[in-house]
Amino acid sequence: MVNQSQQNHYKKLQQLLTELPWYVEEYIDHKRRKLSPASLLNYAHDFKIFFNWIITENLYTGHMKDIPLDLIEKLTVQQVESFLNALKYELHNKDITVNRKLSALKSLFNYLQNIAETRDLEPYLSRNVMAKIEFNELKESMETTANKMEGKILLGDEYENFRRFIAMDYGELVKDNKKLENFYAMNQERDTAIVSLILGSGLRLSELVNLDLDDIDFSKFTARVMRKGNKEQYVFFSKIAMDDLQQYLKIREKRYKVESNNKALFVAAAMGPKGKTRRLTPRSVEKMIEKYAKAFGKPSLSVHKLRHSFATRYHSEINDVPKLRRQLGHSSIQTTMIYTHIRNDDLKSAVDRMDMPKDE
Numbered sequence: 001m002v003n004q005s006q007q008n009h010y011k012k013l014q015q016l017l018t019e020l021p022w023y024v025e026e027y028i029d030h031k032r033r034k035l036s037p038a039s040l041l042n043y044a045h046d047f048k049i050f051f052n053w054i055i056t057e058n059l060y061t062g063h064m065k066d067i068p069l070d071l072i073e074k075l076t077v078q079q080v081e082s083f084l085n086a087l088k089y090e091l092h093n094k095d096i097t098v099n100r101k102l103s104a105l106k107s108l109f110n111y112l113q114n115i116a117e118t119r120d121l122e123p124y125l126s127r128n129v130m131a132k133i134e135f136n137e138l139k140e141s142m143e144t145t146a147n148k149m150e151g152k153i154l155l156g157d158e159y160e161n162f163r164r165f166i167a168m169d170y171g172e173l174v175k176d177n178k179k180l181e182n183f184y185a186m187n188q189e190r191d192t193a194i195v196s197l198i199l200g201s202g203l204r205l206s207e208l209v210n211l212d213l214d215d216i217d218f219s220k221f222t223a224r225v226m227r228k229g230n231k232e233q234y235v236f237f238s239k240i241a242m243d244d245l246q247q248y249l250k251i252r253e254k255r256y257k258v259e260s261n262n263k264a265l266f267v268a269a270a271m272g273p274k275g276k277t278r279r280l281t282p283r284s285v286e287k288m289i290e291k292y293a294k295a296f297g298k299p300s301l302s303v304h305k306l307r308h309s310f311a312t313r314y315h316s317e318i319n320d321v322p323k324l325r326r327q328l329g330h331s332s333i334q335t336t337m338i339y340t341h342i343r344n345d346d347l348k349s350a351v352d353r354m355d356m357p358k359d360e
Contacts, residue, residue, distance in 0.1 A: 005210050005279075006226075009037035016044045020051065021067050023124060027111045036230050038206060046104040049091075053083050069112070075129045084133070095136040106130045154199070154301070154309040163199060165296050167192040167244070173295055186255070186269065190280075191288055193241075193248035194266060197223075198303065200241030202310035202328050205282050205303045207235075211265040216245070227329040235327060 017025045024047050028040055035043075051064045059079070060067050087093045087101060109130040116124045154162055171188065174180035197203060207225040215224040221242055222234040252258060256267050256277045264279035286303055293301035307328070314324050 005206070005282075006037050009041050013037055013041045013044055016041070016048065019065055020044065020047055021065055023069060023112060023116070024108065026116065027108050030111060030115065034229055036226065036228060039228060043104045043107075046101045047108065049087075049101065050083065050105060053086060057082075069124055072109075072112075072129075073125045073127050077129060077132050080129055080133050099135045102130075102133060102135060106133070153305050153312060154298075155312065158298070159199060159309060159313060162292075162296055162298075162301075163192065163196055163240070163244075166195050166292050170292060170295060187288075189244075189248040189251055190266060191292070193244040194285060195289070195292070195306065196241045196244035197237055198306040199310050200238030201235055202307050202314070203235060203237075204307065204329070205285060207329075208303075209266060209280055209282050209285060212263040213265055214263065216265065218242070218246075225329075228331065231329075233326075233329060235329075 013028070017028060024044070028044065031040060031043070048064070051067055054060050054067060054071070055064055057079075059075075060071055084098055084102065087098045088095070093101070109125065109128045112124040113126070113128040113131075114123065118124065167188070171181065171184050174184055194208065198208060201223065203223065203225065207223075207227070210226065211223060216222075217224070217234070220234075220236075221239065222236055224232065224234055227233050252267065256269055258267055258277050262277060262279075266280040266285075267277050268280045268284060270277050289301060289303050289306065290299075293299055311324060311328055314327065315321070318324065
């Protein structure tokens with residue numbers, strides 16, 4: 001199930017690899033079966049930042065792609081720490097972002113030391129400086145993360161209110177602006193289906209925009225998606241999402257003038273007289289959510305926050321972390337555990353009861 005978005009990521013990755021040392025391309029080839037083109041592209045960007053730093057610091061005076069293995073084998077702990085400090089204090093990366101870039105480098109260096117071999121069956125690196133580098137300690141607890149998230153997601157009645165706002169109420173809000181009203185009328189069913197599907201399944205943005213028509217199983221209420229690591233999975237979604245999706249599909253072909261060979265589930269109208277209807281892009285979905293969120297009075301909402309909203313509601317009603325983990329496609333259960341800390345009403349009630357006077 002290779003789609004246009006994956007092909008674009010692949011092309012960008014191939015272009016970026018022409019700037020990087022040969023052993024990086026070998027590492028990327030080793031990882032292709034396990035990671036998506038988007039993930040590999042992110043890795044390559046992280047590697048470029050690292051090798052560019054080596055050039056900037058005059059640790060090597062040639063071209064980036066010619067940086068030899070023996071140079072990175074001789075990097076000191078102090079030099080790597082200096083690079084990580086540059087990420088944080090010069091490029092203003094957060095600790096969690098620095099950890100992600102360090103994780104990519106640790107993976108590369110581990111490959112070079114423990115997996116890759118020369119013709120003489122010797123490792124590419126005999127010394128791995130990255131193995132000596134520790135991750136930043138993330139001090140924020142799950143409770144703190146959950147509390148920050150709580151004010152930025154949909155809770156209680158807001159969940160259905162936001163969906164209804166897009167399905168009906170937004171039109172009343174923009175009725176005096178003919179341009180906005182016409183644009184809303186054009187995309188009303190599509191936008192409602194998109195939001196309803198995220199709120200009814202917890203799909204990631206990339207998973208949503210990459211959906212094709214034949215990925216939807218209307219009898220089982222499932223969507224076939226490619227999760228991180230190129231893992232195919234069938235994700236359940238709600239009946240409300242199904243209803244909204246079917247309303248959109250009734251108008252999709254005629255209203256958007258979709259050609260028969262265009263199998264993208266969510267499409268955007270053609271641009272210009274000779275333009276063709278195209279797959280909706282991730283950025284278009286983000287801008288659409290931003291527009292509705294601002295009008296709804298909750299500007300902090302985003303596509304990812306809608307996913308969080310689904311997860312929070314799922315946990316409150318189902319209370320099954322392993323099932324939620326699978327639904328969201330998390331590789332680590334620790335990520336899923338965050339939702340167990342949002343709106344812990346039992347804990348709040350217990351604390352409130354401490355203030356109550358005891359019976360004599």
